[in-house]
Structure formats: structure tokens, C-alpha cells
Amino acid sequence: MATRGFSKLSAYKAFSKMDKSCAEGCKCSALCQLFMAKEFLSLSAQTGEKFNDKIPEDILDMFRSVPLIPERYKNMELQEAFGEVQSICDDCAIDEHDAFCTVNVVLTALGILLEGKEFTTDKDQILSGE
Numbered sequence: 001m002a003t004r005g006f007s008k009l010s011a012y013k014a015f016s017k018m019d020k021s022c023a024e025g026c027k028c029s030a031l032c033q034l035f036m037a038k039e040f041l042s043l044s045a046q047t048g049e050k051f052n053d054k055i056p057e058d059i060l061d062m063f064r065s066v067p068l069i070p071e072r073y074k075n076m077e078l079q080e081a082f083g084e085v086q087s088i089c090d091d092c093a094i095d096e097h098d099a100f101c102t103v104n105v106v107l108t109a110l111g112i113l114l115e116g117k118e119f120t121t122d123k124d125q126i127l128s129g130e
Helices: 008-019 033-047 059-065 075-090 102-115 122-128
Strands: none
Touching: 008 033, 008 075, 008 102, 033 059, 033 102, 059 102, 075 102, 102 122
16 A cells, blocks of 8 residues: 555656766666666556565665765756655655665665765664664
């Protein structure tokens, strides 16, 4: 069942903004946080599901371990994409939150690109007591 913030449409809109964040001429790589996040959100936009078994349990650690390469993305567009994904997350109740929800995983990936490897989503911080 879809929640208030998440839908196929909201996932597609966020994916479209993320897709525009890729730098001109950049070749997609499985070792790019933006590429991985786009893959996960694309699947959710197609299925309408917030959760999928394609997201590995160590994905958040993986995002943090991959080198940050700013030349792979456009910062302003990435900030817009982050805002779009954040709005989906904000519309979901805290008791519905899960670290492995596609929206949270994507938001974490974008946050790491924008703010650094220590980034944690607001809801993850609340639930961890930080």
C-alpha cells in the first residue's frame, strides 16, 4: 500500500530530477552513488513499491565507501533532486520510516554527494536518538 508521500508519480518526478543531475558526457558506473540511487528509484517508479529486495543490506555503508567524484554530477540540479526526494520522505509518518525504504536509501545517497560521507537522513537521526 502506498503512503501519502510515495507514489509511482512522485518517484518518477524525483527520478527525472536525479537524471538531469548527471554531468554532461559522464558515463554511468556501478560505483557511482547517483547511478545506484537512480537504479533503485527507477525500479520503485516502475513498480510503485517503496521496498524491494534488490537493495543490499549494506547499501548505506557502500554509498559511504565509494569515492565522491563531484565531476559526475551538477550540484544545483542535484540539490533540486534532493529536495524532491526529501519532500516524499517528509510526507511519510515517522512510524512508517525504515532505513531501507527506497526513498530513504536514495535520500542518503544524494545527501552523501551533497554533504559528505557522514550524512544521515533526519528520520534516521531521530530513530537512532542522535
